[in-house]
Amino acid sequence: QSVLIQPPSASGTPGQRITISCSGSTSNVGSNAVHWYQQLPGTAPKLLIYRNNQRPSGVPDRFSGSKSDTSASLAISRLQSEDEADYYCAVWDDRLNGPVFGGGTKLTVL
Amino acid sequence: EVQLVESGGALVQPGGSLRLSCAASGFTFRSYWMSWVRQAPGKGLEWVANIKHDGAEMSYVDSVKGRFTISRDNAHNVLYLQMRSLRAEDTAVYYCARGLIPKWQFYFDFWGQGALVAVSS
Secondary structure, eight states: OOSBBOOSEEEEOTTOOEEEEEEOOTTTTTTSOEEEEEEOTTSOOEEEEBTTTBOOTTOOTTEEEEEETTEEEEEEOSOOGGGOEEEEEEEEETTTTEEEEBOOEEEEEO | OOEEEEEOOOEEOTTOOEEEEEEEESSOGGGSEEEEEEEOTTOOEEEEEEEOTTSSOEEEOGGGTTTEEEEEETTTTEEEEEEOSOOGGGOEEEEEEEEESSGGGOEEEEEOOOEEEEEOO
């Protein structure tokens, strides 16, 4: 059981908007910044969102992040087939003194 | 261009040892925290270990404490993970990643391509 809870799967059709949730606790999401990683099939993870809602250079503005209390969300608008991937939230956990990941959400574009 | 290239992955018997290396280039290696993150087959990501930019501080996930040692050679821009007493549950792709501090916003901005470690008799 991961420290951060994500839905195992999500799906949408091209052009739709979907959200992926990430639920934690006061020792992690509640007190530290949340980050999101995208892992395309057969590849290494890639930073998608950092510090709750910041996009690295090159990440389309279709991707956005938010955080409230002990929960965070990743939103993907104007869904495209190439968005099909696994998405992971991550955050520093003060109690464990290390970064923790969510279990990952597999996004399927129908 | 930041590059992280892992090497040393192999098939090893339970109880055996292995050392992974990660060659870094394209940035000032000695200025950054570095980490190892692993992914078991078909599973999610798990942080394994961190090392401070100067090597003065290391931390580990509980499941590898006392068995794994993270280290670095800042003169040659290489990160290491020495793994001992390997178990079947250590089977995973091991990624080298660059970490950005401070801890409250710690995240990995660049990742290597991964090295496969398989523990089996």
